[in-house]
Amino acid sequence: MNKSVLIKKVSSVDTQFELKEGAGSDAVHTTPIYAYAVCKLHTDSGIEGTGLAFTLGTGNILVCQAIDYLSKHIEGKEINDLMANFGSTYKVMTDDPNFRWLGPHKGIVHLALASVVNACFDLWAKSKGVPLWKLLIDLPPEHIVNTLDLSYLEDILTREEAISLLSKQATTKSERLNILQTGYPGYDTSIGWFNYSDDKVRANIKKAMDAGFTAMKLKVGSADSQRDIRRAELVRKTAGDKATIMLDANQQWHLPKAIEVCKALKDINPYWIEEPTHPDDVNAHVRLAKEIAPVKLALGEHVPNKIIFKNFIQSGCMSFNQVDAVRVGGISEFITISLMSKKFGIPVVPHVGDMGQIHQHLVLFNHIAMGHEALFLEHIPHLKSHFKYPVQIIDGYYKVPQHPGMSSDLKV
Known part of the structure; x- marks a missing residue:
């Protein structure tokens, strides 16, 4: 199955859950509220992609606002075309000239990126009618690496090394x-x-x-x-x-x-x-x-x-x-x-x-x-x-x- 699925609209949802009786507490977060900044990908086929970024409540809405900003990078894209070379889109999103100043690559902006990226992978697997693990283990190494952004890692992990590592492991998969x-x-x-x-x-x-x-x-x-x-x-x-x-x-x-x-x-x-x-x-x-x-x-x-x-x-x-x-x-x-x-x-x-x-x-x-x-x-x-x-x-x-x-x- 390789169904064509067009991303028509991206929306965000501030979802929060109160925990009871000390659950989730640690030495720093004594009264946590588990929360997700949810990215939803609405499509022309009735399939919906759902991405999550995790916070502890306060500030979750700020991540949702950042999701709404990043949506311009994927709206109007067909999911299989998008994921064929997703690493390039990923890099464009991480290096957005305005949002990058707020990081780079950390904090609210990066959490929003997580939710958007995860929604894309979810929709991709749904478009093929398989669980994500099945989609990923069946992809050729080159296709896996095409979804990645290896910039700033060239000194320890080049594209060729990544493909070689996955190819070597494929022989014993x-x-x-x-x-x-x-x-x-x-x-x-x-x-x-x-x-x-x-x-x-x-x-x-x-x-x-x-x-x-x-x-x-x-x-x-x-x-x-x-x-x-x-x-x-x-x-x-x-x-x-x-x-x-x-x-x-x-x-x-x-x-x-x-x-x-x-x-x-x-x-x-x-x-x-x-x-x-x-x-x-x-x-x-x-x-x-x-x-x-x-x-x-x-x-x-x-x-x-x-x-x-x-x-x-x-x-x-x-x-x-x-x-x-x-x-x-x-x-x-x-x-x-x-x-x-x-x-x-x-x-x-x-x-x-x-x-x-x-x-x-x-x-x-x-x-x-x-x-x-x-x-x-x-x-x-x-x-x-x-x-x-x-x-x-x-x-x-x-x-x-x-x-x-x-x-x-x-x-x-």
Whole structure:
């Protein structure tokens, strides 16, 4: 199926969801409102593309206004023609002479770009009647690279290198198709939100393990570091020695504090410590990684674009790459960053501002077509009831999505 679909109109929707009883809370965001700046592509065929960018409520409307501005770049385009060389359109949008001054390539403008780009990929898959993962793994390497903007990366990833990397992995792609039968492993990120009581954390750990999860994450970053240490020990004791436990500080610590607390947390054998300090401070992360080895760092939730990812990847301090397609410039930039990570041997374990809806497709592509290890994908259940085709978790595994598109359609 390759249906001609014309984008007649682009609209934005400010969609916000209040969370209850401490859900979503961390050391910085104590009262979050999960929100999407939604881009909708209205077409001549009745098919609608839906793109998402993730915020925490305040400012969401500003992202929507930026979506409305960027719409001029794709309105009137036929989706298959647009996506045949989407990288060039992507670059035009990122380098818009007026909006670029507000970034470049970060903040409100880049979030709007994410929503627009994601809507294009969603509509593209729907026009072919297939899930996004299926569309992506079946594309020839040259076609994948045509959707990317590799500018400013020429020193470490040329177009020819990107095509070669994907072509090499294509020769062994069939060996990784078994994941379509097993599903993609998940980890429970909701056992230990910052504002949860100790008793609730214990109860959530037991529920997670009963649901088949063997990996889980605790929020740390308290003003009193003894609270973090005590709660981390609680998780390890409750979950057992075999459980995989991650700790997430949400940027709360300055470097000396990060060194002190991370060393104290070594005893619980964390799989990683996530976002320990300011997300732009590459040098601080390099020093921290050396100080606390062999404990590893996971970074990327608030790294805004491919250039800063490039710096982190080259620095050697990033052990796990948490790029998020609804926080960087959409699926196109996600794939670009995944390619850099693959070249440098860094696994991609996305942050899921989309609640895993889009990323369940992207990790399948990363594994099957790019050869990334299938470690696990974060699972956050809070907005499940608001999606038309919510993720399905069975025994701790993401069930492979089957509906056309990228599972981003909301009920509202």
